[in-house]
Amino acid sequence: MIPMDWIYGLLGGLMIGIAAAIYLLGDGRIMGASGVIAGLWQSVGSTVWQGRALFVVGLVGAPAIAAWAMGGAETNATTNPVLLVLAGLLVGYGTRLGNGCTSGHGVCGMSRLSPRGIAATVTFVAVGVVVMAVGRHVLGVI
């Protein structure tokens, strides 16, 4: 018996992949969440900017409506403000320095067998595993 979480994971994953495919074949763009966000304060008002802004409207709005219809959703995120700020800064700075995140390097890069995408994905997963191991099981802070 396959756990339902895995089936939902596969189903949601297919939706993410189809979204990325629509973005690529429809508008010639690589669907990277960090790049789209960082592009919101560049060339404001241009047609490219409008596309990014509408993408974000859909990305915030669709889960908002779905979560409301389901009677709410939970992120179960930590309430430790130090962890939240530190993690946010690292994710923001790191994704710009490395030019991508889980969607751009992970989904779009790996599906293209891009050496950069694969190298970045292997690196952020490996570092994530190490930080989790130390942070949760040695220091007990995560």
Add this chain to the structure above:
Amino acid sequence: MRAAISLLSGALFGLGLLVSGMTDTAKVQGFLDLFGAWDPTLAFVMGGAILPMAVAWVVAGRRRLSLTGEPLPARPAAIINARLLGGAALFGAGWALVGLCPGPAIASLSFGGWPGLVFFASMVLGMIGFQWRDARKGVAA
């Protein structure tokens, strides 16, 4: 046309993140917790997402333009440098600390409460901080 494509793919991306459980930080941190109660769900999400996108790349390779008439992105030079790996390493560390990456952080803004907003604001600050440092150092992007 571009407006409809952008809105549709953003909405589908957000719904996929919600359905797959990736807006739940416990599931993401569970995937990274290889030495604890490991949760492989994220691997199914990544696999499910890569399948249609791999097909899309094959189709893109046979075409020159997108539906909106934009050129399809060329394959970038396979340059694996310290910048790419250092950025990925910093990102991976932050990802593990809270269990949020940029996509789910945005998709969960409506229901993530104040922790989601604090994370999001810090992430934007980190992005602006990078651009500021990058512009000052004059490092080529």
